Amino acid sequence: MSSIKEKFNQISPSEFFYSNRDLAGFSNPTRSLxxxxxxxxxxxxxxxxxxxxxxxxxLTIKAVDPxxxxxxxxxLTVKDNGPGIDAEHIPLxxxxxxxxxxxxxxxxxxxxxxxxxxxxxYGQITTNKPVVVKSSVDAKTQxxxxxxxxxxxxxxxxxxxTSKEISKKGLSVSICLEGDYSKAGNKIRDxxxxxxxxxxxxxxxxxxxxxxxxxxxxxVKEIPPPPTIIKPHPHxxxxxxxxxxxxxxxxxxxxxxxxxxxxxxxxxxxxxxxxSYTSIMEKAKKKWKNLPRQVxxxxxxxxxxxxxxxxxxxxxxxxxxxxxxxxFYWDFGDSQSKSIDMDPSSQYYKQLTNTVQGEPLTxxxxxxxxxxxxxxxxxxxxxxxxxxxxxxxxLTNQELVNLSDSLQKFDDFMAPDSSCLAPLGEEPLExxxxxxxxxxxxxxxxxxxxxxxxxxxxxxxxxAYGGDIKSGGPHVYRYANRIPLLYDEGSDVVIKVSRDTDWxxxxxxxxxxxxxxxxxxxxxxxxxxxxKENVADRPExxxxxxxxxxxxxxxxxxxxxxxxxxxxxxxxxxxxxxxxPLIAEFCTELAGKKKEPNYKKILxxxxxxxxxxxxxxxxxxxx
Amino acid sequence: xxxSKSKEKSRIKERNKKADDKQKNILEMLKSHGAKIYDxxxxxxxxxxxxxxxxxxxxxxxxxxxxxxxxxxxxxRSSRNSSQLRSFTQLMWLAFFANRLTHEKKxxxxxxxxxxxxxxxxxxxxxxESDNIIVDLEAVTSKPRExxxxxxxxxxxxFGDLNIEYTIPGYEGKTMNLSNHPDGYxxxxxxxxxxxxxxxxxxxxxxxxxxxxxRFVEEQVDKKFxxxxxxxxxxxxxxxRTLLKRLHDEMKLPVIVLTDGDVYGEHIAMVIKSGSANAxxxxxxxxxxxxxxxxxxxxxxxYKLPTIPMTESDIKRCYDLQKDPRYQDGVWxxxxxxxxxxxxxxxxxxxxxYGLTNITDxxxxxxxxxxxxx
Numbered sequence: 002m003s004s005i006k007e008k009f010n011q012i013s014p015s016e017f018f019y020s021n022r023d024l025a026g027f028s029n030p031t032r033s034l035x036x037x038x039x040x041x042x043x044x045x046x047x048x049x050x051x052x053x054x055x056x057x058x059x060l061t062i063k064a065v066d067p068x069x070x071x072x073x074x075x076x077l078t079v080k081d082n083g084p085g086i087d088a089e090h091i092p093l094x095x096x097x098x099x100x101x102x103x104x105x106x107x108x109x110x111x112x113x114x115x116x117x118x119x120x121x122x123y124g125q126i127t128t129n130k131p132v133v134v135k136s137s138v139d140a141k142t143q144x145x146x147x148x149x150x151x152x153x154x155x156x157x158x159x160x161x162x163t164s165k166e167i168s169k170k171g172l173s174v175s176i177c178l179e180g181d182y183s184k185a186g187n188k189i190r191d192x193x194x195x196x197x198x199x200x201x202x203x204x205x206x207x208x209x210x211x212x213x214x215x216x217x218x219x220x221v222k223e224i225p226p227p228p229t230i231i232k233p234h235p236h237x238x239x240x241x242x243x244x245x246x247x248x249x250x251x252x253x254x255x256x257x258x259x260x261x262x263x264x265x266x267x268x269x270x271x272x273x274x275x276x277s278y279t280s281i282m283e284k285a286k287k288k289w290k291n292l293p294r295q296v297x298x299x300x301x302x303x304x305x306x307x308x309x310x311x312x313x314x315x316x317x318x319x320x321x322x323x324x325x326x327x328x329f330y331w332d333f334g335d336s337q338s339k340s341i342d343m344d345p346s347s348q349y350y351k352q353l354t355n356t357v358q359g360e361p362l363t364x365x366x367x368x369x370x371x372x373x374x375x376x377x378x379x380x381x382x383x384x385x386x387x388x389x390x391x392x393x394x395x396l397t398n399q400e401l402v403n404l405s406d407s408l409q410k411f412d413d414f415m416a417p418d419s420s421c422l423a424p425l426g427e428e429p430l431e432x433x434x435x436x437x438x439x440x441x442x443x444x445x446x447x448x449x450x451x452x453x454x455x456x457x458x459x460x461x462x463x464x465a466y467g468g469d470i471k472s473g474g475p476h477v478y479r480y481a482n483r484i485p486l487l488y489d490e491g492s493d494v495v496i497k498v499s500r501d502t503d504w505x506x507x508x509x510x511x512x513x514x515x516x517x518x519x520x521x522x523x524x525x526x527x528x529x530x531x532x533k534e535n536v537a538d539r540p541e542x543x544x545x546x547x548x549x550x551x552x553x554x555x556x557x558x559x560x561x562x563x564x565x566x567x568x569x570x571x572x573x574x575x576x577x578x579x580x581x582p583l584i585a586e587f588c589t590e591l592a593g594k595k596k597e598p599n600y601k602k603i604l605x606x607x608x609x610x611x612x613x614x615x616x617x618x619x620x621x622x623x624x
Numbered sequence: 625x626x627x628s629k630s631k632e633k634s635r636i637k638e639r640n641k642k643a644d645d646k647q648k649n650i651l652e653m654l655k656s657h658g659a660k661i662y663d664x665x666x667x668x669x670x671x672x673x674x675x676x677x678x679x680x681x682x683x684x685x686x687x688x689x690x691x692x693x694x695x696x697x698x699x700x701r702s703s704r705n706s707s708q709l710r711s712f713t714q715l716m717w718l719a720f721f722a723n724r725l726t727h728e729k730k731x732x733x734x735x736x737x738x739x740x741x742x743x744x745x746x747x748x749x750x751x752x753e754s755d756n757i758i759v760d761l762e763a764v765t766s767k768p769r770e771x772x773x774x775x776x777x778x779x780x781x782x783f784g785d786l787n788i789e790y791t792i793p794g795y796e797g798k799t800m801n802l803s804n805h806p807d808g809y810x811x812x813x814x815x816x817x818x819x820x821x822x823x824x825x826x827x828x829x830x831x832x833x834x835x836x837x838x839r840f841v842e843e844q845v846d847k848k849f850x851x852x853x854x855x856x857x858x859x860x861x862x863x864x865r866t867l868l869k870r871l872h873d874e875m876k877l878p879v880i881v882l883t884d885g886d887v888y889g890e891h892i893a894m895v896i897k898s899g900s901a902n903a904x905x906x907x908x909x910x911x912x913x914x915x916x917x918x919x920x921x922x923x924x925x926x927y928k929l930p931t932i933p934m935t936e937s938d939i940k941r942c943y944d945l946q947k948d949p950r951y952q953d954g955v956w957x958x959x960x961x962x963x964x965x966x967x968x969x970x971x972x973x974x975x976x977x978y979g980l981t982n983i984t985d986x987x988x989x990x991x992x993x994x995x996x997x998x
Contacts, residue, residue: 569706572706573706576706576709576710577706577709580703580709580710580712580713581665581703583713583716583717583744583745583746584661584665584671584703584712584713584716585662585665587658587713587716587717587719587720587744588658588659588661588662588665588671588716588720589658589662590658590720590723590724591654591655591657591658591659591661591662591716591719591720591723592655592658592659592661592662593655593658593659594662598662598663598665598666599665599666599668600665600666602668603665603668603669603670606668
């Protein structure tokens with residue numbers, strides 16, 4: 002007798018991520034501890050970057066019970082000197098999934114702050130302890146929250162909230178989670194170490210559970226220029242995105258109430274309370290350019306109604322029928338509906354059309370995308386089979402799909418704007434490599450910006466040889482948007498490019514002491530997996546990496562050949578110094594002489610200068 | 625009586641002079657090489673010399689000499705070339721060391737040479753490196769290392785009515801008959817350099833194996849067949865090949881070789897007859913008239929000998945030797961082909977099937993008879 006009607010339950014984002022935590026890098030205690038560290042450190046660095054603050058990041062991992070064997074609960078705390086988060090936003094920011102401030106198109110380490118929430122969720126699931134967030138935005142008061150996530154409702158539960166006085170700005174997040182430091186320790190230390198190489202302007206300390214302290218002070222005082230937020234490139238867009246952009250571009254007809262009229266009055270700079278319709282319109286005409294959209298719409302309506310504020314107060318707009326050029330309104334005084342015809346040649350008519358039907362296609366393109374000017378917009382409209390003045394609000398679903406497809410296919414758009422990218426820069430990169438490896442040779446390069454599928458990217462690369470570098474190279478340090486990538490090395494595009502390189506061609510043989518640093522900056526890194534540890538081999542990216550590596554390899558080859566010559570000359574001189582005296586000794590007795598020959602001449606001549614090497618098997622005819 | 629005594633004395637004198645002359649030649653040659661190097665150094669030049677190439681491409685078979693010799697290719701060894709400097713110095717040291725050995729009439733072994741180098745700050749990685757340098761010296765001077773008093777470790781032995789007279793220091797003029805000790809005499813430096821005085825033997829029988837050598841002595845093969853018996857102990861060492869050559873050349877004795885009935889035995893006989901590619905830089909080590917009398921592949925069938933199957937490497941060796949110019953005719957080619965057909969081999973001991981003395985009583989006489997017609 003049970004109901005055959007199926008029951009559909011809405012699944013909350015929290016629940017969704019709970020059942021998909023493997024995707025986000027929380028598959029086991031080892032990986033989870035590492036991922037949690039990553040998410041919080043990256044959030045801290047991003048927060049400082051955005052406000053142009055030189056980051057001081059303190060990472061602490063402490064075992065709840067040091068005697069217990071791994072895996073066991075750890076307390077992970079990350080503290081920064083960033084801008085902090087307003088107390089009112091904290092519960093939502095840390096107690097719900099999909100809340101974050103990192104929207105907009107520009108390069109950042111993470112997106113939407115999703116990972117941090119996942120870490121908190123993981124901590125709560127494994128230890129049932131709240132997350133502790135301490136934040137100060139003004140360097141005066143610090144708010145401390147203890148929060149739990151209500152997974153079913155995707156809502157924060159505030160366990161405790163206190164405030165106290167403090168003298169420093171910044172955020173501190175502390176979670177308790179099940180982890181395995183004995184296994185994850187190496188990767189975490191590598192992560193901190195490698196992060197400090199690509200973030201030379203940050204000071205990062207790490208107190209590990211065994212009481213060891215790792216300190217990476219900043220060695221560059223300037224923050225690289227922050228990225229700007231830019232409009233999307235037409236190649237990197239889809240139907241859903243266009244739909245959202247159209248909604249954003251359309252405005253509702255504002256309700257004309259007292260508050261709105263007061264705003265109009267203020268924006269027009271009207272001091273006199275009672276003003277005639279004509280003088281209002283005159284004033285509006287003068288100030289038109291500076292008026293906000295809402296006010297313009299009100300003025301446009303007034304132009305057809307021919308009413309002043311007093312009269313306007315007694316009606317309500319019912320409908321604006323653009324195709325029939327009619328305006329309907331309800332008159333409170335007469336208690337009846339009335340309509341008037343609108344003059345389509347009026348500039349006010351155009352204003353209303355824009356509002357109701359959206360912008361024309363060409364305006365939409367030039368205003369909302371990067372790299373599209375009026376000429377390109379018209380050309381594109383022709384390519385896509387639309388009238389340039391086609392109103393965005395009147396597009397059917399099929400037309401939307403066509404538009405989206407055409408945007409992808411049209412080849413005449415300029416390459417994406419790269420001002421949204423924040424590469425580290427050649428100088429800090431070189432400085433970092435020199436400090437970390439104390440190498441005999443270093444070279445760095447920043448390739449010009451390029452793009453794949455409408456997403457701009459920049460490749461930065463460095464190469465170093467000798468010094469403190471261990472042999473067995475090349476060891477590749479991979480970075481994407483200033484994040485070190487430590488897992489899944491095998492299938493990464495950088496590794497592929499390095500493996501494809503015939504190092505012998507660049508005079509590098511055997512197991513050389515040599516490293517490659519590769520940094521890919523993009524608004525969207527094409528990760529192969531959700532774990533975000535390896536970059537897919539997009540042809541455009543592979544090409545840039547190849548060109549960068551070739552450039553650096555040539556420089557290294559030049560150095561190696563110089564070094565090789567010097568080494569050879571030195572080695573040869575040493576060999577002569579060792580063997581020639583022996584030859585002299587033996588041939589003296591052999592020749593039956595008493596005094597040794599004067600071989601010093603040879604040694605002196607060959608002590609420093611280069612010697613031309615004779616061919617090994619210089620065949621001559623015997624007899 | 626008096627005349628014979630003085631005759632004897634002058635003979636000894638002459639012999640000593642001959643030995644002295646040989647030594648003098650060696651010393652002169654070493655000295656001239658040394659002087660050239662000395663002058664180069666003194667003139668501020670990197671000393672160099674040329675050395676016959678021992679690469680496979682430069683080893684050719686000389687039909688007239690009936691042995692492998694080195695072709696005309698030579699390599700320049702220069703002390704200027706840093707990759708050759710080390711071996712150059714090693715060779716210089718070896719010449720220097722050989723010079724001392726020859727002067728002092730002291731003998732040494734390949735292993736000695738390897739260790740002696742360490743007293744002079746000349747290092748060899750291992751013995752094979754020093755052995756290689758010794759071959760270099762042989763190639764440059766065209767003299768076997770025995771001339772420089774450097775002898776191999778391996779020993780083979782000799783038995784039979786042969787009177788010799790030692791020339792090594794401390795034994796000069798002392799004589800010895802090589803049939804006095806039934807275990808035979810090992811062929812070392814003193815025997816190789818001894819004068820061969822006289823013999824009643826009419827033939828030399830070289831035999832591959834020590835066991836058969838003992839049997840031959842027991843069965844008095846030396847007396848029954850007026851022979852000198854030599855145990856080559858497998859592939860004949862150079863000193864043994866030198867002695868075989870001298871017995872043939874100086875005492876005018878024919879040499880026959882008896883080996884196991886397999887491809888390796890056949891080649892042991894061939895090396896005694898015409899040398900090996902490894903020693904292509906040396907002459908004077910071959911007995912071109914030496915005859916291989918058995919055990920042949922055809923003997924296996926003829927005498928119905930117990931056999932064992934050939935291994936894969938035996939068969940491969942057969943195919944290799946088929947390409948050798950020396951195996952293109954006569955008994956050499958014929959037997960090789962039969963071995964390949966049979967794919968089986970027989971040892972000398974196989975004759976024991978017919979009784980322990982069958983080999984000396986029956987087989988040997990037949991083969992000696994046959995040898996006359998070969």
